[in-house]
Amino acid sequence: MVTTTPKTPDISAVRTVPTTVKDGRAYTVFRMVNVVLLVAICLVTLYPFVNLIAQSFSSQGYIMAGEVNLWPKGFNLTTFERVFGDERFWSGYRNTIIQTVLATTIAMVLTTTMAYALAKGHLKGRSFFIGLVVVTMFFNGGLIPNYLLITDLGLKNSVWAIVLPNAISAFNLLVMKSFFENFPAELEEAASIDGLTTYGVFGRIVVPLSKAVIATMILFYAVSFWNAWFPAFLYLSDPELQPVTLYLRNLLAGAMGSGNEAGMESVQIGANIQAVAMLLTVLPIICFYPFIQKYFVSGVMLGSVKG
Template sequence: MIKKSKSYRLFQSFNILFMLLVIAVTLYPFIYVVAQSFSSEHYINAGKVFFLPKGLNIDTYKEVMKQQDFWINYKNTVIYTVVATAISMFMTTIFAYALSKKRLKARGFFLAIVVFTMFFNGGLIPNYLLVKYLGMRNTIWSVVIPGAISTWNLLIMKSFFESMPNELEEAASVDGLNTYGILIRIILPLSLPILTTITLFYAVGNWNSWFGAFLYMDKKDMFPVQLYLRNIIAGASATSVNQGTDTDAQQQVAANIKSVSIVLTVLPIICIYPFIQKYFVTGVMIGSVKG
């Protein structure tokens, strides 16, 4: 057994303390939000909530979750997220695979157009008019189509496809596979880490999105849950301005509605993440080590 030097043990101790500090700094905001979501209005307004809930109170959770609109909008969010993520992954994958091939005609032109969209866009009003004249207002397509492709995710996936050995495709081509067969049977199974990572990025973005629905929808039964909670927060903020005429229940909702909203919206992602963590870690490390 190799005896560790004093300097190495000192480094290990410092490294452990530093990582514990990083973990504490990272976890504290979430712990604080959860504690505040279960605390009573008196302790929240007095600034006495830090790590643990004080004056345990779940009135806001009850107030939000007893509303039928909450569950309808929650179902909408699940549907929007699944559909939008599937569309985004399909379009990003086929576009990135095509751009990764140097034999593609006008490849430089298409890459220039892609990069151009990272810095410039049509603007809010032209986008609204486009969605309106395409007849997509108050439909699922108004929230899943406009942001279907993320330029950043597209370039990441393109770089991954470019890093794969050309010999794999040449061997598959000799065996009789066409371009689509090579993509589906060879490339995609070997691209599971990057596909899972980009899927997570898209899913989180779509789950948290509310502004598109805010612009393009005016039917409450079509809202995602994030827009529903945003409207509750806006109403609770107005309530808190006029606390003298409100009930205790209304004051309680106004005090911790933001924390409750954060917990309710982030919980599904936290539950899913452990199952795909191993793919996510592999995906984000792609390109960091070269053979």
């Protein structure tokens, strides 16, 4: 019996692959252009907000003369004291918080459950219901029919006139449906084998693993309800129920004079107050966003791409 010794491969004959690839000139130029464009977009985006802060701490004369840009001129806190002392502002703020929290909670419950149901291929009439949702993205009942409906239902001057008509967003619903369609079916099957019902699978398995898209939808709904003033303008004639956005709208409308002396005076009085009111109105959303920013991009991507 002849034994052969395996030959050792000639390592010197093997070409080594470089571990780093040097960027070409075209790619370097591309990256530099991207950086410049992104910085420019950031500056353009930040300028209005920085200007708003500067106007909030500036005196009326400098604002009306157009001399306030990125830094306050004629520094004063009188307008903040005036707005803080206005009970209508704090009443509107309280109403906005209540309406936003209530409306977002109801919207998330309805949107999440409906999206989960529509994501199931065995649902009878699934195509019909999805088509019904898509149609609402292009057509609606119209302003006057909606107003008559809310009035006939007795919802005027109640928080439900703000909450119920906008309880489900078709866009948010379709995004969540797409996300649930990509959810691993094996996890749901394993949970069902362990004895969980459909509601148990949804509440204990699906929802905890869907934090990204849920956080994104909460942001979408909360910002939408927080900024909305037109529904309150239509349905809430009671000042005790009006949100802070409607208070801000009334400030802006009241500051637009008709060209007479009284009108010019109202513009001069309202310029600083408008800046302070706008700053205080958008501040909660700006403070809230960083806490869910990490979920934002991943939630949109997971919900918008069909795997």
